[in-house]
Amino acid sequence: MTEAASAVASIDQSQDLLRSQSYVADRRLSTVVYLALRMGRPLFLEGEAGVGKTEIAKVLAGGLDRPLVRLQCYEGLDVAQAAYEWNYPRQMLEIRLAEAAGEHDRERLGHDIFSEQFLIERPLLRALRGGPSGPPVLLIDELDRADEPFEAYLLEVLSDFQLSIPELGTIRAEEPPIVVITSNRTREIHDAVKRRCLYHWVDYPDAARELEIVSLKAPRAASALSREVVAFVQALREGDYFKLPGIAETIDWANALVALDKLSLDPDTVNDTLGVLLKYQDDLARLQGSEARRILDQVRADLAAEGG
Amino acid sequence: MSGDEAIPAGRLAENVVHFVRVLRAAGLPVGPDRVLDALQAAEVAGVRRRDDLHAALASVLVDRHDQLELFDQAFRIFWKDPALLDRVLQLMLPHAPAPPDQRRRDNRRLSEALAPRSQEPREPKREKEIEVDARLTFTDQEVLRKMDFESMSAAELARAQRAVARMQLPLRPIPTRRTAPDPRGRHVDLGATLRASARSGGMVIPLRRRSPRTRPPALVVLCDISGSMSRYSRMFLQFLHAAVNERTHCHVLLFGTRLTNVTPQMRSRDPDVALRRVSEQVQDWAGGTRIGACLREFNLRWSRRLLGQGAVVLLVTDGLDRDAGAGLEREIDRLHKSCRRLIWLNPLLRYAGFEARAAGVRALLPHVDEFRPVHSLESFEQLAQALASPASRQRRAAG
Numbered sequence: 001m002t003e004a005a006s007a008v009a010s011i012d013q014s015q016d017l018l019r020s021q022s023y024v025a026d027r028r029l030s031t032v033v034y035l036a037l038r039m040g041r042p043l044f045l046e047g048e049a050g051v052g053k054t055e056i057a058k059v060l061a062g063g064l065d066r067p068l069v070r071l072q073c074y075e076g077l078d079v080a081q082a083a084y085e086w087n088y089p090r091q092m093l094e095i096r097l098a099e100a101a102g103e104h105d106r107e108r109l110g111h112d113i114f115s116e117q118f119l120i121e122r123p124l125l126r127a128l129r130g131g132p133s134g135p136p137v138l139l140i141d142e143l144d145r146a147d148e149p150f151e152a153y154l155l156e157v158l159s160d161f162q163l164s165i166p167e168l169g170t171i172r173a174e175e176p177p178i179v180v181i182t183s184n185r186t187r188e189i190h191d192a193v194k195r196r197c198l199y200h201w202v203d204y205p206d207a208a209r210e211l212e213i214v215s216l217k218a219p220r221a222a223s224a225l226s227r228e229v230v231a232f233v234q235a236l237r238e239g240d241y242f243k244l245p246g247i248a249e250t251i252d253w254a255n256a257l258v259a260l261d262k263l264s265l266d267p268d269t270v271n272d273t274l275g276v277l278l279k280y281q282d283d284l285a286r287l288q289g290s291e292a293r294r295i296l297d298q299v300r301a302d303l304a305a306e307g308g
Numbered sequence: 309m310s311g312d313e314a315i316p317a318g319r320l321a322e323n324v325v326h327f328v329r330v331l332r333a334a335g336l337p338v339g340p341d342r343v344l345d346a347l348q349a350a351e352v353a354g355v356r357r358r359d360d361l362h363a364a365l366a367s368v369l370v371d372r373h374d375q376l377e378l379f380d381q382a383f384r385i386f387w388k389d390p391a392l393l394d395r396v397l398q399l400m401l402p403h404a405p406a407p408p409d410q411r412r413r414d415n416r417r418l419s420e421a422l423a424p425r426s427q428e429p430r431e432p433k434r435e436k437e438i439e440v441d442a443r444l445t446f447t448d449q450e451v452l453r454k455m456d457f458e459s460m461s462a463a464e465l466a467r468a469q470r471a472v473a474r475m476q477l478p479l480r481p482i483p484t485r486r487t488a489p490d491p492r493g494r495h496v497d498l499g500a501t502l503r504a505s506a507r508s509g510g511m512v513i514p515l516r517r518r519s520p521r522t523r524p525p526a527l528v529v530l531c532d533i534s535g536s537m538s539r540y541s542r543m544f545l546q547f548l549h550a551a552v553n554e555r556t557h558c559h560v561l562l563f564g565t566r567l568t569n570v571t572p573q574m575r576s577r578d579p580d581v582a583l584r585r586v587s588e589q590v591q592d593w594a595g596g597t598r599i600g601a602c603l604r605e606f607n608l609r610w611s612r613r614l615l616g617q618g619a620v621v622l623l624v625t626d627g628l629d630r631d632a633g634a635g636l637e638r639e640i641d642r643l644h645k646s647c648r649r650l651i652w653l654n655p656l657l658r659y660a661g662f663e664a665r666a667a668g669v670r671a672l673l674p675h676v677d678e679f680r681p682v683h684s685l686e687s688f689e690q691l692a693q694a695l696a697s698p699a700s701r702q703r704r705a706a707g
Contacts, residue, residue, distance in 0.1 A: 011353065011360055031353055031363035038352045046373060075617075076485020080499075088498035092513075095505065110506045144616070147484065185373070186616035194371035195341070198349075201373045240608055282642065 007064060008037050021059040023052070024205075024212045032200045033060070042158050042179035044194055047202030049184050050246020057139035057180035066178065067136040071123040073146035079153060083124040083163055091118050114167035128163055128173040135177040143193075144183040151193050158196045205247060207234050213247055218254035228265045229254050231299040233277065241283040252276050267293045324350050324365070327386050331369060334382055338369055358387065471547070471692040479649065481522035482618050493519030525620045525648055526557035530606065532625035533590065534564040534597035537655070541593075544624060545586060547691055549579045559614050563602035564592035565630075569610065599629045599668055600636035607642050621647040622695075623676070626654055629668030637671040644675045652676040653695065 008014045011027070014034035018025040025033070033056070036043040045053040061068035071082055079085075091113045098109055121129070127138035143151070157163055161176040181197060183189055205213065211230045214221065221229070233250045245253075253276045262269055270292045278284050287295075324346050332338050345368040353364035362383050370379050487495065500516035508514075529548055533541050552558045552574040559571045568590045576582040587593070615621070621643065629636060644650045652672060673679065680695070 011357075027359055028363040028366075031360050032367045035349050035352055035364055035367055039348060044371075074485075078486065086499060086502070088502055091502055113502075113506065147486070147617075149486065185613055187613065188372070191337075191371065195339070197371075198367040199371045200367055201376060242608065282638075 008034060010034070017063040018056075018059055021062045022216045023055060023059040024209055024216065025056075026205070026209060029056075029200060029202070032198055036198050037178065039198070040176050042181055042197040044181045044183070044189075044197035044199045045202050046183045046185055046189075046199070048204070048244065048246055050248035051202045051204060052247055053182040053202050054139065054141055057137055057141075057182075060178060060180065061137040064137070064178070066134055067131055068139060069123050069127040069136045069177070070139045070141060072141050073143050073150070075145060075147055077146045077150050081122060082150065082153070083122050083157075084165060085120045085122060086114070086167075087118045087120050094118075116168075119165075119168070124157055125163060125171065127177040127179075128157070128161060128171055130173065130175065130177065135173065135175045138177045138179045140179065140181045142184060143181050143189055144186045148190065151190050155192060155196070158193065204237055204244070207231065210234065210247065210250060214250060214254050217251045218258065220258045221254045222263050225257060225262060225264055226254060227303060228299060229257065231303055232265065232270070232295060235295050235299055236277070236287075241278065241286070242280045243278065243283065245277045249277050265296060265299075267296055270296060320350060320355060321347055327365070327382075328369065330386060331379065331382055334378060336369065336375055336378060342369055361387065471550070479525050479527075479620050482525050482648075483520045483522050486521045487518035488521045490517055490519035493517035495519065524555070524557075526614075526617050527551070527555060527559070527622060528614050528619050528647070529558070529560045529622045529624065530603075531560065531562050532564070532597060532599070533562045533593055534628075535594045536597070536626055536628050537624075542583075543691070545583055546579055549574050549582050553577065557617070557619075561606065561610065562586070562590055563597075563599070563606075564590075564595045565598050565602075566592055567602045567605045567610075568592075596630040597625070597628060597668075599625060599627070599672075600639050603639035603643055604635065607639055607646070611643070611646050615647050618648045620649045620651065623650065623652045623672075624655065625652070625672075627652075627669035627672050628666055629671075636668055637675070640672055640675045644677070649678070650676045651678045651680065651695075653680045 008017055011031050011034045014037070015025060015027070015030035018030060018033065032043065035041070043056075045056060047053055057070075058068060060066070094113050095109065098112070103109060123138070127136050130136060140154070143154075158179065160172070162170050162172040164170045179197075181193075204210075207230055210233070211226060214226045214230055215223070218226070229250060233245055233253070237244050253273065256273050256276050257265075257269065260269065260273070271288055274284055274287060274292065278287060325343055328338055328343050328346055346365055349364040349368045350361060353360045355361050362380075365383065366376070366379055370376055487493070487497075489497065489500065495518050497516045497518045500518075501513060504516055505513045529551070531544055531548065548558075548560045552560060552571065559569070560574050561567055561569045561571075570586045570589055573585040573589050574582050576585060640650075654669075
């Protein structure tokens with residue numbers, strides 16, 4: 001059993017761990033996190049933008065007191081940027097120096113310049129090698145932005161926690177890192193990658209959990225305001241907009257309203273601050289004015305009914 | 309469920325194995341390797357709480373969001389329904405081993421209960437036979453009533469594949485950020501240079517170069533299968549089948565009154581199997597067309613998932629819209645803005661004096677990058693030619 005697993009011995013403890021870092025997780029997510037720690041499998045998180053996927057890796061690193069190694073994916077990401085690179089300028093210099101010293105032994109020169117000291121560590125290699133405070137949390141962020149050849153490269157790392165460097169040999173992690181992969185689903189990730197992971201779809205939270213999150217993350221917002229904000233966002237998510245607001249947007253909105261010294265929502269404020277919630281012009285145009293007022297009235301009526 | 313704790317671990321294993329089999333029968337692609345994972349997950353998470361077991365099994369057995377619903381349904385029935393559970397438990401009781409045939413019967417019953425999808429396609433027959441909207445048939449009175457695709461002959465198949473293989477869509481390849489070795493490349497590849505140099509003991513340093521690699525853009529085909537288009541449906545589908553199997557990134561969505569993604573069905577190697585599965589999946593053959601509504605659904609549900617990698621959209625429709633173009637302009641504008649290039653192939657223009665009179669056509673025209681009218685279309689070769697020829701009439705959003 002790994003060290004991380006022994007620190008988290010039950011699903012309740014994994015929930016507490018997330019909670020201790022101000023992350024409000026539902027039971028399902030806590031279970032999957034617990035499984036990932038116990039089974040030593042990478043965690044594959046998929047979901048819309050702004051639902052707190054990346055945050056889970058940060059929270060795990062903080063809660064388990066591990067360093068966080070982050071690999072942000074982009075198109076064309078290659079081994080040199082993701083795993084390791086040889087320090088070519090220094091190697092060139094070494095060859096020149098050897099030449100100047102009259103060294104002509106090819107074998108030895110080849111051996112010398114492809115050694116540890118000329119190797120530049122990139123996130124994957126760093127995660128596998130670990131550090132003094134134990135194996136890190138490896139966050140492979142937005143894997144859907146990388147292209148397929150990179151996914152194929154990841155397979156070896158994810159299943160065996162090892163990495164082959166042709167000139168040096170295979171580097172294996174003594175204790176596997178905790179791997180968290182996120183995807184916004186702008187394309188489907190290949191099944192071969194998913195098969196090696198535990199899959200979890202991170203959904204928008206329900207009203208109760210979202211309210212809890214807002215009161216944790218935007219503590220300065222009045223409780224009446226938080227309730228209205230959450231109810232408004234929840235009502236928005238019922239409609240068909242191009243991009244629904246995520247939890248990040250809810251928190252931003254609550255903070256924005258606090259900055260404006262608002263204690264409750266009113267139609268004008270909603271209109272003026274909609275840009276925090278919705279990021280598409282079509283969505284904004286649809287909501288501005290009467291639609292926003294209608295939702296607001298409905299939210300108020302619902303909250304009043306609840307309170308009474 | 310207090311009874312669960314009483315079950316020894318061995319019974320849990322059998323239950324899990326059984327459950328995985330049920331899922332497989334219901335159509336989830338669950339490989340044998342997942343069984344072991346599922347067992348491990350169930351054991352680690354424990355069976356004290358039902359939602360924990362659910363989350364544990366889901367994390368291993370599901371790997372796409374759209375599979376979740378089926379999984380939830382299966383889980384609800386399999387792990388809760390007392391009658392079913394009792395029967396399963398009885399099966400597992402050591403002193404009363406059930407005869408193997410009863411076990412099989414249970415399994416089938418479960419899988420039938422758990423696979424609502426496989427039964428759905430049987431209903432639409434009604435819909436297929438009726439609803440021939442004469443207004444929309446334009447100059448073409450012939451409507452396929454039954455989408456009973458004839459088998460594709462070997463010659464036809466070969467022709468389709470040849471046509472697709474030869475076909476060069478007028479799409480410029482996209483340069484990627486990856487590079488490939490190229491003696492005349494612009495960038496010096498230090499790694500390769502150094503390796504080559506080490507081979508000669510550092511005596512010479514031969515420069516190795518690289519240049520950016522290119523890839524063909526992803527292709528998303530939106531194909532109209534309404535009554536007015538039905539004459540060409542079969543040919544188009546066979547053509548699209550060849551396209552999906554030839555090209556690595558090709559998605560096909562069919563629309564009439566609703567939008568259906570048939571790419572998974574199209575992936576079957578055998579064209580007849582593929583087309584049969586497609587026809588089972590689609591419920592609105594040869595009916596009316598609601599282009600605007602279907603494009604809206606595409607924009608909302610699919611565009612972010614399919615158009616992310618610089619995809620080119622090929623829209624195959626005659627532009628005859630039952631909703632008379634209502635809301636169409638906004639949606640086509642949105643689609644145009646979110647893809648790399650929008651090509652409209654209109655196969656129904658069988659006379660030269662075409663005028664953009666139908667409301668749908670008028671709404672579409674200003675928003676496509678390329679408009680390809682086809683005056684006669686009887687074969688794969690003509691279709692391929694129509695797609696491959698340089699843009700005959702280009703229209704830009706400004707016009």
